[in-house]
Amino acid sequence: MAMMGVNPSLIVRDKPYTKEELMEALRLAISAELDAINLYEQMAKFTQDEKCKKMFLDVAKEEKTHVGEFLALLLSLDIQQVKELKEGFKEVEEETGIKTTL
Numbered sequence: 001m002a003m004m005g006v007n008p009s010l011i012v013r014d015k016p017y018t019k020e021e022l023m024e025a026l027r028l029a030i031s032a033e034l035d036a037i038n039l040y041e042q043m044a045k046f047t048q049d050e051k052c053k054k055m056f057l058d059v060a061k062e063e064k065t066h067v068g069e070f071l072a073l074l075l076s077l078d079i080q081q082v083k084e085l086k087e088g089f090k091e092v093e094e095e096t097g098i099k100t101t102l
């Protein structure tokens with residue numbers, strides 16, 4: 001999903017992203033995909049037409065895949081994020097007993 005209401009041609013640049021800027025772009029992409037999941041699930045909730053409802057839910061599921069794609073790319077660049085993601089999983093397991101595996 002593209003950024004809601006933002007015309008991509010408004011992204012004015014004269015040079016390619018640096019590594020830091022690419023990581024920032026990937027974080028923004030992840031955020032946009034998460035917003036899209038919530039948007040489509042809300043739309044599904046209020047849609048009575050069963051075919052449209054199913055389509056909203058199918059696309060919401062696809063957006064979850066997109067989160068994974070952008071996250072995989074971000075983790076390939078941001079070693080600190082890999083470390084802190086693991087730390088977060090570990091803290092939740094220690095504090096709640098909830099074990100999250102990928």
Ligand SMILES: [Fe+2]
Nearest residue numbers: 001033063066
């Ligand atoms: Fe998407």
